[in-house]
Amino acid sequence: MVTITRTIISGILAVIVLGATAAAPALADGHEIKFRKSVMKAVGGAMGGLAAVLKGKAPAKTAVPLAETMSQIAKVVPHVFPEGSDFGETTAIAAIWDKPAEFKMAVDAFTTAAAAMPAAAATGGDAFGAAFGTLGKSCKGCHENFREKKDK
Template identity: 50%
Template sequence: MRRLFLSACAVALGLSIFSTNSDAYAQDPATETAIKYRQSVMKAVGGNMGAMVGIMKGAGDKANLAAHAGAMADLSKIAPTLFPAGSDFGETTALPVIWEKPADFSAAIKKFQDAADNLASVAQSGDMAAFGPAFKGLGESCKNCHENFREKKEKK
């Protein structure tokens, strides 16, 4: 009887520790902030991408391409810092595979950085014939990472 009581206590204790921990984790302000920060940076990445599309369609000054491409190259450099351990919990579409397969994920980041650097130097040179293909290369690097490491959207 005593043993049964003790084991019931142990189970109850175990459950309460488990639920306290997981609640604390999901609501950890540091985790939430890290996720928000990552999403803000990604929005800036998307914003620069959209701005370049606009310029290619004739809006704005072509000379601005270098600023957007340069910003993209800078943002790609901080990409590795956007995924601290534990930031796969909460309001995020980042997939756990990011943390499970770090080498694959680093390769996807490297692809992004190389493509962004390439675009930045093409934009600096003003070689508009090379800009299109370089831009396409950058777009493929986004797609490559999103397809493998980001939760699919319901509709798009």
């Protein structure tokens, strides 16, 4: 009985282990891209929230927490572009890795603009609007140069 149980257990283990081995290449093909898209969606979500506040369509008291969310998620962005993650379901283009200096400038422009958001949101008014404008330009600057054009 014990032997039979052991046999069954090792059979189950074999399925789990072999199953995991078989699935590994597929995951390796896409996990960096999935991570990047999740992070970018969070960036987009925080941006949408900030835009709503600026338009007067969301409570003003949400401005600072949204700005803090943006400044925090911005710290993740430099880590979502590992070498070789331009294959698969992605609109990231090879220029990211072919032009590292230019790409770093685009990342830095964004992280600097995002880091300035909490103080600007706390000040409110024109300072908030101006900081949001600078931040928006940094998104555009990177998307225009390092992301496939939408009409492609």
